[in-house]
Every structure is written in structure tokens, then in C-alpha cells.
Amino acid sequence: MKKNVYNLLSLAILTALYSAHSSANSQDLHLQCLNGVPQFTGEPITGNANEQPVYIEADDADIVNPSRATYRGDVDLKQGNRHLKAPEVEVTQNGEGDAAQRYAYAKGKFAYQDEQISLSGNDAKVHLNSKDTDVANANYQFVGRQGRGTAESSEMREGYRLLKNATFTSCLPNDNSWEIEASEMKQHIKEEYAEMWHSRFKIAGVPVFYLPYMQMPIGDRRRSGLLMPSAGISSRDGFWYAQPIYWNIAPNYDATFTPKYMSDRGWQLNSEFRYLTSLGEGVIAGEYLNKDRYEDYADKDQSRHLFHWKHFASLFGDWRLNIDYTKVSDRRYFSDFDSTYGSSTDGYATQTAKLIYNQPNWNFAISAKQYQVFDDVEIGPYKALPQIDFNYYKNNLANGWADFKLYAQAVRFDNTSSEMPTAWRYHLEPSLNIPLANRYGSLNIETKLYASHYQQHEGIGVDADIEHSVNRVIPQIKADFQSVLASDETFIKGYTQTIEPHIQYLYRPYRNQSNIGSKRNSKYLGLGYDSALLQQDYFSLFRDRRYSGLDRIASANQFTLGGTTRFYDQNAEERFNLSLGQIIYLNNSRIDNTTENSTTGRASSWALESNWKISDKWNWRGSYQYDTRLDHASLVNSTLEYNPEGENLIQLNYRYASKQYIDQNLTSSANRYNQDIKQLGTTVAWELGDQWAVVGRYYHDLGINKPVEQYAGVQYNTCCWSAGIGVRRYVVSESAKRKYADSKDAIYDNSVNFTIELKGLGRNDHYSGLVDMLDKGMLPYVKPFNL
Structure with missing residues (x-):
């Protein structure tokens, strides 16, 4: 299995690289399929077609009397959207005035077309006052959509077509990949489905199965019935x-x-x-x-x-x-x-x-x-039931100098475990923002107050000394300055560069919050009822708080220093950006008297993010965090993508997270890793010509030198059917993940999936299958760029 996956992935990459030119010059399969079906030309004539006049052209005409005429030699008969060509046509009329009944009899091989169907056959009877048409030995093909077949005899009526000893397929002419034969077939025009009696399904002319009765769609309308099945084999499921x-x-x-x-x-x-x-x-x-x-x-x-x-x-x-x-x-x-x-x-x-x-x-x-x-934890997170939130906004106060905002909340926290305390939390958070701006930049000065009241009740057997009533009031002031400086004189000719400094000062006094929530010595439970430590990136450096939720509001006396530079080409399109930032702590940020929940050192990690649109086909994105306290990188992500056209792409990924960073951001110690995560991955998705599409994905953990996930998928598409196969190998189950993390071993699921689909039964079902294959797996494809 492993060898096959490597071979399929290698084949996908090599074939994609060497087929770029042919794929770019190939014609879209959907358009090719439409070119194989007749199209209605000219302006459609609206109104009742049966009331339209009849126009006849022929080499010779024999008009016996007003009620009978025979036309011979390249006869061309038109009425509204109807068009009939035949070597000989006889037109008769019975009755007079509104009661007149007009018929056209085509003798010999004829061709007929309207806005719905194209017909050829031997001998036809057309009622010119209605859409009733009787045809012998007919070949039919739908107009503007796939669908064709034959019939020994057919009755074409306004609401349906009744075919005897008939066939149907969505394949184009000269393609008999599959078809259905039926002793009787009724095609319902408005409802867009066909009923078939004594039907035989054939593949390449060979009968595969028989059904005494079946239905299938012949249009876009939804119909009840069987959809295309899927099948596979897996070491997990069999x-x-x-x-x-x-x-x-x-x-x-x-x-x-x-x-x-x-x-x-x-x-x-x-x-x-x-x-x-x-x-x-x-x-x-x-x-x-x-x-x-x-x-x-x-x-x-x-x-x-x-x-x-x-x-x-x-x-x-x-x-x-x-x-x-x-x-x-x-x-x-x-x-x-x-x-x-x-x-x-x-x-x-x-x-x-x-x-x-x-x-x-x-x-x-x-x-x-x-x-x-x-997660494998004894006690899960709290549930909020009910939670009531209220927001009020009022801008342009004091003649446009200030904006006011008020947030209020009342919430009850409960836990599935009776051992845990329960609580009501009432929170009030007014803020006043003074936005100042000129052509040099903007300065936002915001004052905010966090006022919270807790009514807590201890659980059974633990936290007996929990404080039943807790009040917490924390003021906050923040000053946020941003500016945009632009210059056309850069070291890269033809580019405009902007430099966007961003400086923020945040102050919030310390309040000991260890009396909120459980007193258990647990990283997960020690964060109150709904708080969690937020992950850090460049943009999160300018957030107000280190923790989500409201139970843990850490003290702050800090400057955040950052900036972004961008490069724009002559078309004002952004081609490159680089952002860099760090928090400078004047005092440690803390929520209680423990060092575990306090920042250490005078600065946060350096956070760097960058996007580079190398060309219209190449893009790169990267992020980097350097932990100054540990003196090494804590988080690295890098993605390079080649996307020449459409959905074709080759993407390379590298992901690194240090053990300390992982443990810091996990809410449970049960799944802590004993090593750094170092993963290298690649994804390939490519349409090869008009019919083939391949996807390959491979993620490898460099720390233990084992693959995390491998996937290779191939799909073949024609105008009337498609078939695909996907081979996948990946780490499975919670216990397997722990074993994988602890002992450098892994338990894999090996699977092969098969898909077969009939095409052309709907208007827009011609797609390569790349998107479906990219979405499969533990690590589905994500377009990472934000330029």
C-alpha cells in the first residue's frame, strides 16, 4: 500500500509538470459536450406555436384544392419554432375556420427540430394544430442538452413522448459507453424524467442488469430515486x-x-x-x-x-x-x-x-x-445555559469626537460533573473611544471598564471553600496609533512601497482572579468557566486580552510595537507584504499569584507574517514566532503554491511547533506531545487535458520520520460518465494518536475508494472532481493567501 501511494503521488507530480502546456491549450470538457448536441438557432418565437402561420418552401408543389397539397424536392416547412425537412410532404386540412384540422405527412427520410428535440426517421405525421407527432424508426436527440436515443415508433405529444422499443443515453453520437433499452419509454417533458418498462442497462453494448420498471432524470429537476453509489475497501471498515x-x-x-x-x-x-x-x-x-x-x-x-x-x-x-x-x-x-x-x-x-x-x-x-x-479528560468544559447578551452602540457623540459602546451579559455556567461548582456571571462593559485622524495617521484612545459579579455554588466534595459572591472591577485604557507612509522611490523599480507603523499602549491593573471558578490544580479547569489562552500571531498582538471569555482578564502594562510594509506594482496590485511585531511588558501580565499563568521576561515572542505574490502563478505565505524567553522558534508555517490556471495547483507546506508551544495552548494534559511537531507536506491537483484529473497529498512528520497522511486520487471524465479511485493511508483513532505521539509508532488505516457517475443527466454536472478530492482527508486543502 505504501509503495503504491508513493508511486501514484510521484506520477501525479511528474504528469502535472509535463502536461501544463497541453492542459492550458485544451478546450473545456463542458463546452466540448455542448458542441456535440444540437442547439436552437435564431430568435425563439413566443406565444402559442399552434397559432403561428405555416411557411413551406419546395422545388415543386401540387395543390389539388385548398384542403390538400403535395410538396416535393427539398421541402422546408416552418411553423413557429418547428422546422421540418423532407423529400416529400403532404399537407391536408379538414374542416373550416376555427374547426380546421391541419396535418403534415413527411414521406421518406426526414429531419425535424424545435426548441426541445431534434428528430430524424422514416415517415412522420405532424398535427399542425398541436404538438402531436407520430414517427417511425426515429433517432432523437435533445436540443441544448445531452440525451439521445432511438425508437421503433414514437408518439410525440405536448406533455410527453411515448417511445416503443426505445433506447436512451446521455452519451454523444458515436459513443455507446452506456445506454438503456426499454420495450416502452415515456419521457415527461415538463417534469423532466423518463419512465421505462422492461429496461436493460448496457455497458459498451453488453447487458449488465434488468429492471421491470425504472425512472431516471432527463433534466435539472429533482426526482426521487437511487443516486450513484460509492464503494471501497478499508483496513478499518473492510x-x-x-x-x-x-x-x-x-x-x-x-x-x-x-x-x-x-x-x-x-x-x-x-x-x-x-x-x-x-x-x-x-x-x-x-x-x-x-x-x-x-x-x-x-x-x-x-x-x-x-x-x-x-x-x-x-x-x-x-x-x-x-x-x-x-x-x-x-x-x-x-x-x-x-x-x-x-x-x-x-x-x-x-x-x-x-x-x-x-x-x-x-x-x-x-x-x-x-x-x-x-479529549480524554475526566471533566469537560462548562456549558452556558442560558446566556443573555446586550450590545448598544452610539457613534459621533460630542460633535463627532467620541463613540460609545456598551456590552452587558448574564450567563449561568453548569457542568456535566456534579463535582464542579456552578455559577451565575453578570458582566457590564462600557467603553468610550475617541478616534483622531489626519492625513498622517490615526490615533484611537479608548477607555473601558470590566465590571463582573459572580454568584458561585460549590460542587459535591470539592471546592468547599469557594467564594459564593465575587466582585471584580477592572478599568482599562488603550491608545492605538497607526500610520501609512508611501513612497514611489524604492529599491525595486516600478513599485510603490508603504510603511505602516503600528504602536499600541495598553494598561489594565492586576486583580487576583483565582477565586473565580474551580480551585483544582489543573491547567484546563484553572481558567474559570469559559476562558482559554489565545494563540498568538502578528494580528493578535494588538488584541485587548490574552484569554478568551471573561473569567480571566489579565493585567496589562505594555506597549505593542509592530508594523507592515507593502509593495504595489504599477497596476496598484499588492505583490508583497511583511508584518513584524512584539509586545514589550513594563510589568508581567498575570491573573493570579502563580507563575504558571503569568508572562515571564520583558517581551513576548516576535511574530512575523508575510505574503508574496511572486507572479500570477506563484504565491508564498509564511509566519514565524521566535520565543525570546526560550531563545528559539516556537511556531513556523510556510506555504508555497503554484497555481497556473483554474483549479490546477502544486502546494508545498512546512509546519513546526515546539513542544513548549503545544503544551501552552492545549487545554488538557492528556494529549500533550513529548516532542516538537515538524511536518512537511505537499498537495498536487491537476487536470490533465480534458478528461483526467489527479490529486496527490503527502504529509510527513520529520520528528519521528513517519507519514501522517497519504492520499492519491485519479478521476477520468467523459461527456457521459466518470470514474474515480482514491487511495488513502492515515493515522486513526484516539488511542493510536497517543501511541503515535508517545512511542514513535502509528496505527494506520489503509483504504481504497471507488466512484462511478453517469454524466450529462443535468446541465452543469461536467466537473473534473478536483474539488471533491481536495476536500477529502484529515488535512483538506486550504488556500492560504490573503493578498
């Missing part, structure tokens, strides 16, 4: 097969049920229900495996399941309702199953609901929030 079943319940409701068989695990039922109503739009999904036969669960008789609900509603004009709820049966669910609704790399599942009321100067929200964490 052989698996998934068959989606689509149910078009109503124009604003639909559902998809996907039974999935896994030979090593059992049957899993996946379902998704989508809705759009006056009360909002959203999706409800579920996944259920009754008894997992995987070796880790075989003796536990354990069911595995997922529930997901996402909802958005605009209510009564100014009200909004958002719900995002995902819950799984166990913390290893996303490690063991591939799911659209979550990933093991997220580390948690979100469960939130928020009702918002908006007005021009203020808004109000009431919400509930909790998370299902996948």
Missing part, C-alpha cells in the same frame, strides 16, 4: 458499499437515505433531511450503527450514532434564530467514521442555539452553548 436513496418530498423539502454496508463493522444508516419554510431553512442529519463489530467494540454490544441539526431563521423582520447542534455517541466517533458533519481534527462538537433581536443602535441575544469534547 469492504464497504453505500447506496444513496433520494426522496423529493416537496419543492421545499427533500431527504437522502444512505444505507452503508461495512463487512467488518455492520450496517450503518445515514440520513439527511433538508427544509426551507417560512420559519427558516436548515438540515437535520443522523448516522446510526446498531452494533459495531470492529475489534475495539465487538464485545461491548455498542451502538454508534450521530445527530446533527443546523437551522437559520429570519423571524418577524428583526429576529434571527441560529441553531448548530452536533452530538455523537462517543469521543472516538469522528476518528472511526468519515462524516460530513465533523472531523477528529476539530477536537469537539458544537451544540449552540441563539435567538437575536437587531435594531439600528442595539441588539439583544439569548443563547445556549455547550461542547462535546473528544
